Amino acid sequence: MRACGAGEPEARVTVLDERFERVAAALGGTPDPGRESGRGYYSGLCFKVYADGMEVGDGGFTDWTARLLGNRKERLLISALGLDRLALAP
Numbered sequence: 001m002r003a004c005g006a007g008e009p010e011a012r013v014t015v016l017d018e019r020f021e022r023v024a025a026a027l028g029g030t031p032d033p034g035r036e037s038g039r040g041y042y043s044g045l046c047f048k049v050y051a052d053g054m055e056v057g058d059g060g061f062t063d064w065t066a067r068l069l070g071n072r073k074e075r076l077l078i079s080a081l082g083l084d085r086l087a088l089a090p
Contacts, residue, residue, distance in 0.1 A: 010050045014038070020045040020061070049081070057081040 011029035015021055016039065023045055024031070038046045038060060046060025059079025066074040 009056075011047055012050065013045065013047045014060075015045055016042060016060075017044045044075075047079075051085075054085060055082075056085045 011027070012032035012035070013024045013027055013029040014032045014035040015024045027047070029047065032048070035046070035048070038058070041062070042060030043063050044061040047058070048055055049057035049059075057079060059077065062076050062078055065076045066072050
């Protein structure tokens with residue numbers, strides 16, 4: 001087995017709320033306005049991370065803590081990596 005990563009990782013950022021445009025600009029990455037997955041789950045901004053052309057990570061802002069605490073100013077950024085995707089069979 002070999003670890004993936006022969007190429008540069010790529011982050012694709014989707015802005016779901018125009019107030020997050022500055023955050024997206026600060027993060028860099030490739031704009032991905034046509035992303036369909038995650039809409040309705042993430043709010044504000046979401047992203048996907050690719051390595052060697054394969055999706056290995058995902059994340060974005062959610063409103064979980066805002067709803068839990070009753071505070072609309074609360075923000076939570078979550079993310080995850082698929083560790084199973086970081087090792088590839090030859």
